[in-house]
Structure formats: structure tokens, C-alpha cells
Amino acid sequence: MENNENQQQLQIELSEEMAEGIYSNLAIITHSTSEFVIDFVRVMPGVPKAKVKARIVLTPDHAKRLLMALGDNVNKFEDLHGDISINEQMPPFPMNFGGPTGQA
Numbered sequence: 001m002e003n004n005e006n007q008q009q010l011q012i013e014l015s016e017e018m019a020e021g022i023y024s025n026l027a028i029i030t031h032s033t034s035e036f037v038i039d040f041v042r043v044m045p046g047v048p049k050a051k052v053k054a055r056i057v058l059t060p061d062h063a064k065r066l067l068m069a070l071g072d073n074v075n076k077f078e079d080l081h082g083d084i085s086i087n088e089q090m091p092p093f094p095m096n097f098g099g100p101t102g103q104a
Helices: 060-081
Strands: 026-031 036-042 051-058
Touching: 036 060, 051 060
Parallel strands: none
Antiparallel strands: 026 036, 036 051
16 A cells, blocks of 8 residues: 555635635744744834734744745745845834825
């Protein structure tokens, strides 16, 4: 018998609510000796306060695996669609979206 027949498959469920996803334009990463914490935040123009929309807690080895998987996927994306250009200088906090301030 082949090893593939002995391996169990992991079934992953994705609820409709989770499938919608959460938009984030800021990630804050912190770590301790035992875990990495990634907070995903949505910052909106003209709003001085932002809430964490999702928090992911990872072990150091899973954080490294995520880093490698994300790098691999970015490379595959760029192979198909060209380089992703980013501004190397981060904007100061709070992030300035520019443009006129909306009025009601």
C-alpha cells in the first residue's frame, strides 16, 4: 500500500460569514518568546480611531511557515501580474490618506 492511502485528509469548513473576509489596510505584529500576534486593523480616512478587526496568534514555527508561504504566494502573483511596487517609506501615524476632508 502507498503512504497516500494511509494519510488522513483534513476537512476544513468555511462559514458564509467567514468567507466574506475582513478588509485590513494595517497589520501590527508583536511577539513574545512563545508566540507571535498579528492584529489586522482597518484605518479609514478622517477617522482618528481604528479598531482591530481580527487577531491571529501563532507559535513561532507557524509564524515562520506563514512568512515562507506568503513569500511564495507573492512571488507567484508577481510572476503572473508583474512586480508589486510599494512605497519604501512608511507614512507617519496616524496614516494620512490625503485629499479633502469630507463634510456633511
